[in-house]
Amino acid sequence: MSHNLDVPSTRRRSRRRRRRFVVAVAIALVVLFVVAYGVKRVIQTRSWQVAGELISRVETDERVVALTFDDGPTDSDADAVLDVLADRDVPATFYVNGKEVEGSGSTMRRIIEGGHEIGNHTWNHRPMAFVSPSTVAEEIEPTDEVIRATGYDGPLTFRPPHGKKLLTLPLYLAKHDRLTVTWDVAYEDWSGNPQSSDELVNATVDNTQPGSIILLHPWFGRTTTQKAIGPVIDRLKEQGYSFVTVSELIG
Template identity: 50%
Template sequence: MRLPPRAPRARRWVPVLVAVVVLVPLGAVGLVALVNARTFQVFGEIVHRVETDEKVLALTFDDGPDPAGTRPLLEALAAKGVRGTFYLTGQELAAHPELGEAIADAGHELGNHSYSHERMVFVTPSRVAEEIERTDERIRATGYSGAITFRPPHGKKLVALPHYLAEHGRKTITWDVETDSRSDEVVTAEELVRRTVEQVRPGSIVLLHGMYAGRTVTRESVGPIIDRLHERGYRFRTVSELLASPPA
C-alpha cells in the first residue's frame, strides 16, 4: 500500500532538527552566547553595522508605538530633519494604529519587531511565521510601502527565527551602539548623548528606546545626539538606506 506523502509542514522542521543536533554539543554556555550574539547566527545574514568609509549611520527606535512618547519623539526628529527606523510590535500597532500611521506619514522607516515582543528562541516555525506575518500586516495597514526589515525582540534568536528570515530573503538587523537599554541605570541626557556620540563610527546602527513613559531622558537626548554627530560630519540614513551604502 502506498503511503501518503509527508505534509510540507513536517519538512519545515528538517533544518531546525539538523541545527539542533549541531548546537547541542556546544553546551549551555555556547548556546547562550549564540542566542545573544549580535554578529552571528546559524542561518541567513545578520547585520549589526555596515562596513563603509562614508560617515553615515542609522538611528533606530525599538518597541511601541506608545502614546506616552511617540509624538514627542517624532517632533524631535522632525525638528532636525532626520528620518529614523522604528522597530514596532504588532500588538502595539493594533492598539494604536494612529501612531503607526503618524510614523509612516512622517517619512520614517517601519521595521518588524515581532507581534508579542516575546523572546523568539525555543519557538516553532509556525509561531515565527505568525509573529512576523501578523506584524507585517499591521505595518502595511499604516500606509507604509517600503522595505520591512526585522529585529528580534531583545536581540535574541536561535534556529527557527533566522531560518524563516533566510528563506524569505530577509536580514536580521541588530546594532553596534546601545546606550539606553539598562533599565536599572539612571543617567542624564548629557551622559546618554556623550556615550552615544563616542561609540558611533561609520556604518553604525544605533539602538534607542524613546516611546514609553519612562524614556524621557532618551527623548531629550535625540536632538543633541543628532547635533553633535552632524558637527562630526555624520549623515543619517534609514536602515534600508544604510544597507545600500557603498562598501569600504
C-alpha cells in the same frame, strides 16, 4: 603495593567503576557547560546567526549612520519622538510591535508621513530563542500585515526582541528571504542604575562610527531616552555625520 593484593577483586572492580563514573560525569559536565555557553553565545551575538543575512553595522568610510527606535509605538510619546526628528529633518527606522501598532494609528501615520522606515519587531515582543516554527510565523506574519494595513509600502526588515535568536527564527527568516538588522551602538542602561540623558548622549556619540546602527527605546514614557534623541543628532551632525534609514544605509 602489597596491600593492593589483599583487596578482594570485586572491591577493586567497583572502585575502578566508581572512578570511571566520576570521570564520565566530569566530562559530561564540561561538555554540557561548553554547549550551554555556545548556545548562549549564539543566542546573544548581535553580528551573526545560523541562517539568513544579519547586519549589525555597515563597513564604510562615509560619515553616515542609521538611527533606530525599538518597540511601541505609543501615541502618548509621539510628539517627544517625532517632533525632534522633524525639527532636524532626520529620517529614522522604527522597529514596531504588531500589538502596539493596532492601537497607535495616528503615530503610525506620522511615522509614514515623516518619511521614516518601519521594521518588524514581532507581534508580542516575546523571547524568540526557544520557539516553534509556528510561533515564529505567528509573531512575524500578522505584524507584517498590520504594518502594511497602515499604508506603509517601504522596505520591511526584521529585528528580534533583545536581538536574541537561536535556530527556528533564523531558519524561518532565511527561508522567507528576510534581512535581520541588529545594532552596534546601544547604551541605554537596563541594569536599574540611574542614567542621565547626558550620559546616554555621551556614550552613544562616543561609540558611533561610520556605518553604525544606533538603537534607542523612546516609547512608554522613557523620557531619559527621549531627551537624548535631539542632542545625539545634533552632536553627530557637528561631527559631519548624516542620517539615513536602515535600508538606505545597507544600500
